[in-house]
Amino acid sequence: MSNYDQNISRVCDYINQNLDDELSLDKLSQVSGFSKYHFHRIFTAHTGSSLIKFIQISRLRRASFRLMLKNKMKIIDIAYEAGFDSAEAFSRAFKREFGQTPSTFRNAPQWIEWHERSESLSIKKAEQPEVRIVDFAETKVAVLEHHGSPELMYETSQKFMNWRNESKRFPANTTLSFGLVYADPKKANPDDFRFDFCSSIKGDVPENDHGIITKTIPAGRCAVFRHSGSFKNIRHGIHYLYSTWLVQNNAECRDFPLFFHYINTIYDVDEHELLSDIYLPIK
CATH class of the missing domain: 3.20.80.10 (Regulatory factor, effector binding domain)
Structure with a gap:
């Protein structure tokens, strides 16, 4: 696993551990150790996704688990948590990524399509765990x-x-x-x-x-x-x-x-x- 892979993997972990924070280019480039002038291109080259896209899919993926597991949590609250200002904007983004509106997904999730779309960003991880x-x-x-x-x-x-x-x-x-x-x-x-x-x-x-x-x-x-x-x-x-x-x-x-x-x-x-x-x- 190259230093580039390790650094990008570290950034992806940081994003998923801090989804409620402001994930700015300056902050994430610092986490990566790359210059902010080159970080975005390096990130896209190694993940196949823009930084903004990766962050949004990560937040929407978490939102999908909220919809499935937290039936008492209102969709508007899930939308706010995912960084959207309205339920309408959240619904459009969720449907664009997963093919269903949040309410439809909550009632009858189409898991095959969800997996195809949410797991398309596969980040290489360290391959030598401590056994x-x-x-x-x-x-x-x-x-x-x-x-x-x-x-x-x-x-x-x-x-x-x-x-x-x-x-x-x-x-x-x-x-x-x-x-x-x-x-x-x-x-x-x-x-x-x-x-x-x-x-x-x-x-x-x-x-x-x-x-x-x-x-x-x-x-x-x-x-x-x-x-x-x-x-x-x-x-x-x-x-x-x-x-x-x-x-x-x-x-x-x-x-x-x-x-x-x-x-x-x-x-x-x-x-x-x-x-x-x-x-x-x-x-």
């Missing part, structure tokens, strides 16, 4: 299986969280949240893609009409690294595990899929504050 080896303890989990396009995972996730909240079996201070990844979402046929949304549980899940079942994450050695921020860039760390770390450490994978332990979730914090541990089961 440690741990002994994972066997964990029984309640599971809702996702089958189909990875872009529709938010729908399944929301169904699972709704069931979890309604069941009142998952106290926040003792429940662990996991995701089991059965295939690379960038390479799998959408119709064949599988992902399990999981919460730790002491006993078996009672029979229900929501499709929630009981599974077990087995005990065993795992290579683990911590990912912070958006999941848009998580593939770089995972690629490092498979392409480099396994070879350098003469390690072999066990017959169980990669899985995530969510330290927090998008239901609890903003996207840039997300923390997740990525587990690769090894022999």
